[in-house]
Amino acid sequence: MSSMGEDEEVSSFFESSPPLKKMEDILQKLNGFIEHNSSGGRRRRIVCVTSGGTTVPLEQRCVRYIDNFSSGNRGAASTENFVKAGYAVVFLYRSGTCQPYCRSLPDDPFLECFQFPDNSNIQVHSSHVEAVKMAVMDQQAAVAEARLLKLPFTTIYEYLQMLRLIATALKDVGPCSMFYLAAAVSDFYVPWNSMTEHKIESGSGPLDIRLAQVPKMLSILRTTWAPKAFCISFKLETDAKILIDKATKALGKYKVHAVVANELSTRKEEVVVVSSSGNVVVRRDSDKPESIVEDNLIRLIVDRHSTYIKESHS
Numbered sequence: 247m248s249s250m251g252e253d254e255e256v257s258s259f260f261e262s263s264p265p266l267k268k269m270e271d272i273l274q275k276l277n278g279f280i281e282h283n284s285s286g287g288r289r290r291r292i293v294c295v296t297s298g299g300t301t302v303p304l305e306q307r308c309v310r311y312i313d314n315f316s317s318g319n320r321g322a323a324s325t326e327n328f329v330k331a332g333y334a335v336v337f338l339y340r341s342g343t344c345q346p347y348c349r350s351l352p353d354d355p356f357l358e359c360f361q362f363p364d365n366s367n368i369q370v371h372s373s374h375v376e377a378v379k380m381a382v383m384d385q386q387a388a389v390a391e392a393r394l395l396k397l398p399f400t401t402i403y404e405y406l407q408m409l410r411l412i413a414t415a416l417k418d419v420g421p422c423s424m425f426y427l428a429a430a431v432s433d434f435y436v437p438w439n440s441m442t443e444h445k446i447e448s449g450s451g452p453l454d455i456r457l458a459q460v461p462k463m464l465s466i467l468r469t470t471w472a473p474k475a476f477c478i479s480f481k482l483e484t485d486a487k488i489l490i491d492k493a494t495k496a497l498g499k500y501k502v503h504a505v506v507a508n509e510l511s512t513r514k515e516e517v518v519v520v521s522s523s524g525n526v527v528v529r530r531d532s533d534k535p536e537s538i539v540e541d542n543l544i545r546l547i548v549d550r551h552s553t554y555i556k557e558s559h560s
């Protein structure tokens with residue numbers, strides 16, 4: 247397909263998307279965050295971490311949808327590590343998925359962490375004190391210091407419109423900006439204008455739906471939206487035999503700076519960073535129970551980003 251064809255596909259995707267709700271509010275938060283981190287002698291690096299899966303609605307007044315798998319753990323853990331490394335993070339996440347600093351909390355923190363010794367007092371259960379303290383204090387500090395801006399999405403339409411807003415807003419940050427695209431993004435969707443408005447009726451037998459292909463936004467992100475940003479994409483496969491080959495092809499096709507390849511069942515133990523300088527296996531430190539693969543992964547990515555910034559300035 248010619249690049250003109252790709253551009254047209256992208257424009258037609260956006261033109262037919264339902265407009266983003268609260269766009270002014272999102273833009274104001276985003277621009278304020280970038281301004282704060284790039285002015286007054288501050289030149290912090292800014293990373294956009296995407297996290298969680300996008301949904302594809304089947305009805306405009308959506309009752310049913312197709313979902314892409316992602317718990318949001320990778321994005322949340324990576325965000326914590328980027329903040330620790332001095333970055334400001336725009337965390338573009340799927341509503342309801344795992345949040346930074348909350349990974350050690352139980353599934354239902356309200357019901358499991360608190361207890362009432364009497365009618366007027368509330369206490370944290372002793373077994374959860376450390377996790378609650380860390381979640382509340384670290385998250386509040388990151389937000390107060392303008393190190394963390396959280397922006398939620400649900401549908402593929404919201405995700406791609408927000409990614410475009412962020413990329414465009416970060417354009418002037420140039421090589422000091424990074425995209426770390428851990429979200430699991432739908433490859434197929436129902437175009438809004440060919441979607442039924444009301445709930446699909448179930449009485450008329452099997453359902454046939456034709457899904458259109460979502461244009462690959464990685465190309466346009468690299469060439470047009472944020473060509474100077476450092477860009478890391480992900481590749482998830484369930485068949486380990488094809489993983490590295492697929493990641494290598496994505497590296498060549500989208501000209502990203504590295505592709506993080508992971509296999510579904512081992513993704514918390516190891517990933518492979520595929521780049522033009524070779525493939526590096528990154529593992530969690532199995533002798534340390536607290537260790538997670540993102541500790542070592544973000545260290546490597548930050549290092550690579552530093553080299554990229556130096557090379558861009560020379």
Ligand code: PMT
Pocket residue numbers: 298315316317318319320321427428429430431432433460461462463464465478479480481482508513
């Ligand atoms: O959240 P966890 O449970 O911790 O799991 C983490 C993870 C396995 C979801 C994560 O590590 C991961 O691999 N995320 C990417 C999953 C994936 O399948 O990506 P993809 O094949 O949908 O997309 C590949 C790349 O292309 C991604 O960087 C995506 O942002 C990008 N893309 C995808 C579709 C599209 N239309 N445009 C894109 O640019």
